[in-house]
Amino acid sequence: MKHHSGTAYAVSLSIVVSCAVLLMVGHLLGQQGSGDSNRAQKLSASSIQIEAPDPGDVILPPEFRIAVYENLILQIEKTGKFQHVYRSGDKDAAGAPDLVTLHTKARSFTQGSQKEREVTTVLGATSLTVNVRITDHTGQPIVDRDIKGKVVLTGGNLGATYDFSKKVAKIVRNNF
Amino acid sequence: MRMQNLVVNFPVATNWSRELGPYIWASRLFVVAIGACLMSSPVPAHGQAVDASPSTTSGVRAQAQLVVGGQSVKNNSKGILSVVGSSLQFDADGKKVAVEASSILDVSTDKDSRQDITGAAHLAAEAIPYGGSRVLSLFSHEVDVLTVEFRDANGAYHGAVFALAKGQAAPFKKQLVALGAKTTAPPAGPAPVNN
Numbered sequence: 001m002k003h004h005s006g007t008a009y010a011v012s013l014s015i016v017v018s019c020a021v022l023l024m025v026g027h028l029l030g031q032q033g034s035g036d037s038n039r040a041q042k043l044s045a046s047s048i049q050i051e052a053p054d055p056g057d058v059i060l061p062p063e064f065r066i067a068v069y070e071n072l073i074l075q076i077e078k079t080g081k082f083q084h085v086y087r088s089g090d091k092d093a094a095g096a097p098d099l100v101t102l103h104t105k106a107r108s109f110t111q112g113s114q115k116e117r118e119v120t121t122v123l124g125a126t127s128l129t130v131n132v133r134i135t136d137h138t139g140q141p142i143v144d145r146d147i148k149g150k151v152v153l154t155g156g157n158l159g160a161t162y163d164f165s166k167k168v169a170k171i172v173r174n175n176f
Numbered sequence: 177m178r179m180q181n182l183v184v185n186f187p188v189a190t191n192w193s194r195e196l197g198p199y200i201w202a203s204r205l206f207v208v209a210i211g212a213c214l215m216s217s218p219v220p221a222h223g224q225a226v227d228a229s230p231s232t233t234s235g236v237r238a239q240a241q242l243v244v245g246g247q248s249v250k251n252n253s254k255g256i257l258s259v260v261g262s263s264l265q266f267d268a269d270g271k272k273v274a275v276e277a278s279s280i281l282d283v284s285t286d287k288d289s290r291q292d293i294t295g296a297a298h299l300a301a302e303a304i305p306y307g308g309s310r311v312l313s314l315f316s317h318e319v320d321v322l323t324v325e326f327r328d329a330n331g332a333y334h335g336a337v338f339a340l341a342k343g344q345a346a347p348f349k350k351q352l353v354a355l356g357a358k359t360t361a362p363p364a365g366p367a368p369v370n371n
Contacts, residue, residue, distance in 0.1 A: 052333050062284045062323040063243075066335030070245045087332035158243070 043142060043176050047096035048076060049086040051103050053130070058106040067158050068104065068130065071165035076102070079169050081176040100142065102168075103133045107146055112157065125150055126157045132168055134175070143175055235259035235351040238344045240322075242266055245336030246273050257322075257338055259351045264324065266338070273336070279326045280357035281333075285345040286321035288361040320345035324352075 050072055053065050077085045086093035093099060112126035127150035134143040149164025151157060237258035244251050248271050255268025264280075266273045322338040322345040340348075350363045 061286070062282065062288075062325070062335075063286065063321050063337045066323055066325065066337050067244050069333075069335055070337075087334065089327060090332035091330050 042174075043100075043136075045098045045100040045136075045176060046082060047084040047086060047093065047099045048082045048134075048172075049090065049093045049096075049099055049101045050076060050088065051101060052088045054103070054105040056106045058109050060106050060109050064109070064128070064157075064161060067161040068128070068164060071161050072102070072104070072168060075165040075169035076172060079172050079176075081172055097137075099137050101135050103135065105131045105133075107131055112151070126160045127151075128160045128164055130164060132171065134172075143171060145171065147171070236344075236347045238340055238348075240266065240344075241339040242268065242273070243321075243337040243339055245324075245334060247334075249273050257340065257348065259348065259355070262355045264348070264352060266336075275324060275326050275334075275336070277352050277355035277357045279328070280324055280352060281327065282323075282325045283349050283352050283357045283359050284323045284361060285349055286323075287346065318342060322348050324357075 050069070053060075053068050055065060073085060073087065076082070084092075084096060086096070086099075107129040108127075109129075110125070110127045127148060129146055129148045132143060132145055132147050133141055135141050147164055147167050149160045149162070149167065151159030151163060235258070237256060240255065240257035242249055242251065242253045242255065246253065246266065246268075249255070249266065249268050253268040253271075255266055257264070257266050259265070259277075260274075262277050264275045264277065319339045320342055322340060323335065324338075325333070325335045327333055338345075346363060349359065353359055353363055
């Protein structure tokens with residue numbers, strides 16, 4: 001009698017455990033599914049206008065500012081997500097019906113040294129953190145993130161602006 | 177035998193040299209003329225400023241590298257940067273970028289950016305080893321950097337960064353400011369004399 005009750009207990013315990021495991025797996029799969037559906041909901045806009053970088057309180061040399069802007073224009077154009085990529089102040093942008101606007105504001109800037117990077121391989125990194133905000137035609141933010149561009153091992157300091165613009169282009173690809 | 181041969185051959189050799197004399201002189205003159213032409217031709221050394229031709233340009237002219245911001249010209253193209261009439265021009269591989277001085281919102285050199293650090297911050301920066309004091313430089317100190325921000329005819333904002341040989345960015349800035357370009361850091365001294 002005791003043997004039977006022990007077996008029944010073990011069976012019922014295993015059923016409970018397996019049910020719990022199934023529920024957890026189902027919950028996780030459900031979460032993943034909803035994530036995919038969120039990712040699938042991409043925005044659409046035919047035009048984007050890229051505003052001139054705002055240095056904010058950061059001392060950002062003009063050559064860095066220009067390199068950020070021009071690299072950003074190039075990389076956004078390369079994504080092929082927009083029919084028109086307008087520069088700041090372009091009069092033609094006013095007629096675009098579903099225009100989104102990309103704003104950038106410098107958060108921090110650490111100047112490294114190419115020579116130091118090449119000699120030590122661990123020191124001298126140049127890094128640049130910029131807030132990237134993409135707003136729709138009503139001014140509502142679609143993307144609002146801080147993006148870091150850096151050049152660590154090899155290459156000139158300009159590489160940080162290139163790295164940054166590549167990351168922004170990736171965000172644009174994921175959202176549009 | 178050898179002596180005989182020499183005696184016999186000597187007059188022949190003399191006659192040969194006499195016959196070819198005018199040709200040798202002509203060839204020498206030709207070499208000298210070619211040398212003179214090469215010496216007087218205006219081929220610049222690498223990184224050397226080139227004198228402007230008065231008929232085509234009104235100011236400074238130098239070899240430069242367009243680092244970023246050329247519309248039709250690829251980034252990192254090497255060419256000639258010059259001030260022609262009232263505009264800044266960059267020619268590389270048969271392609272040209274021209275910016276009217278009056279449309280320039282800000283013209284600056286990398287020397288201007290370093291002037292932003294003053295006082296204690298400057299002293300602190302100078303104390304950093306391994307060139308760490310070069311806080312605000314995108315490039316090596318071996319080159320000058322000229323940055324130009326401007327608007328095109330449609331009002332669109334553009335920027336271009338040029339790398340030049342050391343000491344050559346400031347004359348461009350002075351010239352452009354004299355022609356009506358705006359700047360947040362006015363240059364010291366008069367603009368370079370027009371050729």
